[in-house]
Amino acid sequence: MKTLTHLERLEAESIHIIREVVAEAERPVMLYSVGKDSAVMLHLARKAFYPSPPPFPLLHVDTTWKFKAMYELRNKMAELSGMDLLVYHNPEAMARGINPFDHGALHTDMWKTEGLKQALDKYGFDAAFGGARRDEEKSRAKERIFSFRTSSHGWDPKNQRPELWNIYNARKARGESIRVFPISNWTELDVWQYIQLNDIPIVPLYFAEERPTVERDGMLLMVDDDRFPLRPGEEPVMRSIRFRTLGCYPLTGAVESGASTLSEVIQETLLTTTSERQGRAIDKDAGGAGMEVKKQQGYF
Amino acid sequence: MADVTPTDRNEPVYVVDELIAKDIDAYLERHEYKTMLRFITCGSVDDGKSTLIGRLLYDSKMIFEDQLDALQADSRKVGTQGQEIDFALLVDGLAAEREQGITIDVAYRFFNTEKRKFIVADCPGHEQYTRNMVTGASTADLAVILIDARKGVLVQTRRHSYLCHLIGIRNIVLAVNKMDLVDYSQEVFDKIVADYTAFASSIGIESFTAMPISGFKGDNITTLSNNTPWYKGPRYAGIPLIEHLETVEVLSSVDADKPLRMPVQWVNRPNLDFRGFSGLIATGSVKPGDKIRVLPSGKTSTVSRIVTFDGDLDEAVAGQSVTVCFEDEIDCSRGSVISVADNPPQTADQFESTIVWMADEVLVPGRAYWLKLGTQMVSATVHAPKYTVNVNTMEHMAAKTLDLNAIGVAEIATDKQIVFEPYADNRSLGGFILIDKMTNATVAAGMLHFSLRRSQNVHWQALDIGRKQHADLKNQKAAVLWFTGLSGSGKSTIANLVEKKLYRMNRHTFLLDGDNVRHGLNKDLGFTEADRIENIRRVGEVSKLMADAGLIVVTAFISPFQADREMVRSMLPEGEFLEVFIDTPLKVAEARDVKGLYKKARAGELKNFTGIDSPYEAPRNPEIRIDTTKLSPEEAANLIVETLLGDA
Numbered sequence: 001m002k003t004l005t006h007l008e009r010l011e012a013e014s015i016h017i018i019r020e021v022v023a024e025a026e027r028p029v030m031l032y033s034v035g036k037d038s039a040v041m042l043h044l045a046r047k048a049f050y051p052s053p054p055p056f057p058l059l060h061v062d063t064t065w066k067f068k069a070m071y072e073l074r075n076k077m078a079e080l081s082g083m084d085l086l087v088y089h090n091p092e093a094m095a096r097g098i099n100p101f102d103h104g105a106l107h108t109d110m111w112k113t114e115g116l117k118q119a120l121d122k123y124g125f126d127a128a129f130g131g132a133r134r135d136e137e138k139s140r141a142k143e144r145i146f147s148f149r150t151s152s153h154g155w156d157p158k159n160q161r162p163e164l165w166n167i168y169n170a171r172k173a174r175g176e177s178i179r180v181f182p183i184s185n186w187t188e189l190d191v192w193q194y195i196q197l198n199d200i201p202i203v204p205l206y207f208a209e210e211r212p213t214v215e216r217d218g219m220l221l222m223v224d225d226d227r228f229p230l231r232p233g234e235e236p237v238m239r240s241i242r243f244r245t246l247g248c249y250p251l252t253g254a255v256e257s258g259a260s261t262l263s264e265v266i267q268e269t270l271l272t273t274t275s276e277r278q279g280r281a282i283d284k285d286a287g288g289a290g291m292e293v294k295k296q297q298g299y300f
Numbered sequence: 301m302a303d304v305t306p307t308d309r310n311e312p313v314y315v316v317d318e319l320i321a322k323d324i325d326a327y328l329e330r331h332e333y334k335t336m337l338r339f340i341t342c343g344s345v346d347d348g349k350s351t352l353i354g355r356l357l358y359d360s361k362m363i364f365e366d367q368l369d370a371l372q373a374d375s376r377k378v379g380t381q382g383q384e385i386d387f388a389l390l391v392d393g394l395a396a397e398r399e400q401g402i403t404i405d406v407a408y409r410f411f412n413t414e415k416r417k418f419i420v421a422d423c424p425g426h427e428q429y430t431r432n433m434v435t436g437a438s439t440a441d442l443a444v445i446l447i448d449a450r451k452g453v454l455v456q457t458r459r460h461s462y463l464c465h466l467i468g469i470r471n472i473v474l475a476v477n478k479m480d481l482v483d484y485s486q487e488v489f490d491k492i493v494a495d496y497t498a499f500a501s502s503i504g505i506e507s508f509t510a511m512p513i514s515g516f517k518g519d520n521i522t523t524l525s526n527n528t529p530w531y532k533g534p535r536y537a538g539i540p541l542i543e544h545l546e547t548v549e550v551l552s553s554v555d556a557d558k559p560l561r562m563p564v565q566w567v568n569r570p571n572l573d574f575r576g577f578s579g580l581i582a583t584g585s586v587k588p589g590d591k592i593r594v595l596p597s598g599k600t601s602t603v604s605r606i607v608t609f610d611g612d613l614d615e616a617v618a619g620q621s622v623t624v625c626f627e628d629e630i631d632c633s634r635g636s637v638i639s640v641a642d643n644p645p646q647t648a649d650q651f652e653s654t655i656v657w658m659a660d661e662v663l664v665p666g667r668a669y670w671l672k673l674g675t676q677m678v679s680a681t682v683h684a685p686k687y688t689v690n691v692n693t694m695e696h697m698a699a700k701t702l703d704l705n706a707i708g709v710a711e712i713a714t715d716k717q718i719v720f721e722p723y724a725d726n727r728s729l730g731g732f733i734l735i736d737k738m739t740n741a742t743v744a745a746g747m748l749h750f751s752l753r754r755s756q757n758v759h760w761q762a763l764d765i766g767r768k769q770h771a772d773l774k775n776q777k778a779a780v781l782w783f784t785g786l787s788g789s790g791k792s793t794i795a796n797l798v799e800k801k802l803y804r805m806n807r808h809t810f811l812l813d814g815d816n817v818r819h820g821l822n823k824d825l826g827f828t829e830a831d832r833i834e835n836i837r838r839v840g841e842v843s844k845l846m847a848d849a850g851l852i853v854v855t856a857f858i859s860p861f862q863a864d865r866e867m868v869r870s871m872l873p874e875g876e877f878l879e880v881f882i883d884t885p886l887k888v889a890e891a892r893d894v895k896g897l898y899k900k901a902r903a904g905e906l907k908n909f910t911g912i913d914s915p916y917e918a919p920r921n922p923e924i925r926i927d928t929t930k931l932s933p934e935e936a937a938n939l940i941v942e943t944l945l946g947d948a
Contacts, residue, residue: 048578
């Protein structure tokens, strides 16, 4: 009898999770951040319901500061999958002109954390898929696949529902919601290999190319548009760079690289000794427990 | 720095950097075909569990340099290993746990070797975390039970072993840890294994694999240690821990050899030409052409296709998520189980079960909880437990209820039949959770052992639910009261009264009128003669379906043409169509003109208006004729109800 490979088991588990949510939630939505994990999650959703399109919309909680290439892929994938794409901008952040150059941590808090809560409330979504993985970060390693949130979107790590076998409890009171992480058990290598085996479109920024960059505060930033305020003495320099993780371009550090194919990217990922999220400023806030605190406040 | 160099290796166990650097595609191909083993590590804080997992991650290079830097900083701050690296810090995630120095939840960790990918559920060992351990064990292929070599088999060892056995883990590794602290003594190891063997057989564990290790020093983890030269076959397993984990058989391969069971999660119906049933195959395998049976309906069909995004499959096996199509249109929906035709699972509504209570609020015997088993969700009540099990001594104790972390055997009754198999045969059809109906919390996990009804093996006769059964269930005879008459004759007024009266008499009714039909079903239709005919035809078809469902249907449409009314009459069985003629002369209706429509029609603003420029064909032999110039609406309604029920 055939023994399934690890990727086949992971794929089947993720599809099972996605279908359970659709069967039991009233208004599910998939949070789509356009990164590689989102790409895999979207692909799994398409597999779960084929030949139907996934019976829920995609939601992009946008900050207006993503890379241009991300917006392009986002629109293309929504069309390809036959799903509705909802784009949400926190109106207050918009009105106050919140941006990563002038507002630091407030930028993430208002656009992403607050924006997400507002968007979920606005549309009345009661279940939101997210592409987080347990291998990313210490507090994620203990989060359930179905992560229950109060009506104010809070997470209580000490009061999580036990999750047995592959039986998920999606019941909740009105106003409460669940965040669901279908690729919880995938590792970074699994994600890359699945992208390669399934030929899943990803943002070209993951591949090395000559791009205009400046070096600032120990990070290599890409000058993606003319909103990037150059400091005195800064001059964009063309470097062969790529990104290991994608977010707002002014907050996302690039690495110098020559990896221009998927194989080379995976090779570089495996040989590198710096973990994935290091390029992101967010984990360093509030000391070692940064992400745990953020999650309790409602960050995904 | 600790002594982190593993002892001598004969062959590389982990990812070879050289291959990644030299030929990434060859490496990826090898990685692609790796299988996956999920295991749980059980042990108390002092057994060195987190240290062992930290080492497994470290040795397989799952720790990155920046994490290692942070770890070294952390180790100096809160570590318990002096200046050495405290591997446990890699694993203990939540801030609260790090401060308390204990693991309070299940954490999942990942690592690879050359042969397999591993998911480790790191579970707390204290008695107050029994529920967490059961949770971690529920998805595990294998359990590593850690024992401190200095302490031997303790109460906690018995508890962990019992729980792993209870949840059905067949592969148990007894890892006698901290061998470095007992001078790698064979005698100490033998004594512990002998003690454990006696205990294990007393609770029904048939076999286990014992290993002398040191998580801290790395002995017998990835390679055989020079410190334990006596550890070799045939008396001992004689292999390092990793090699055992790489070669043990995973659960999904065992499940593939069992009969087909696939709980249906979702019916996939993108259009009228496709109807597929989506689910994860729990056990067995399926091929196009296979005869299947759908439970609980008991109907059989043949598999026509196994549909996936990547193309149709020739075969699908346990562990795969697929969409299956049948050759026949048979009843199948979420909660159904697709089974091999000649060996179906049982259905029942009373069971004996073992329940692990997971909530602070105690079990209330007799209260209704939601029971979720596979994709079935039913209401269930639990009887007072027959006994609870002392997880430390395995003694049975009398109990009236179950409190947090209690494990008890109790009868359970569901409000309808569910498809099940004993947990020992099939985890997917025997394992369930209980959900509190008020708080929605998952309050318990349970395992069904057997059903309590003798009829359990009598297979459910496929029952055809026809129009008679539908009507019988409602204690009534289906009928269509077809009102006809001019605009403004009083059809809707009287029809509404009739429905209210029937409702008060517990009859199941439905009123169809212009308002609820013209805005939806027939909103594409106008008032030309062709459209009016089609309007009535559709209303007739809907009435027929509702009558088939056992309802008393009341319709209120002008329906001016005799031929159309006869068409509807012919759709229904003799006696079920009652034509109700609301006989109001044109001049009376026109004088009432409630909606001002006659005025507009007379002015030429409305075309094809019945009675003005379109004919009304009065019924020649209606079942009921109401003369509204003589009867009040109330009297008319009474007459109609009497005629209907007197007839029934």
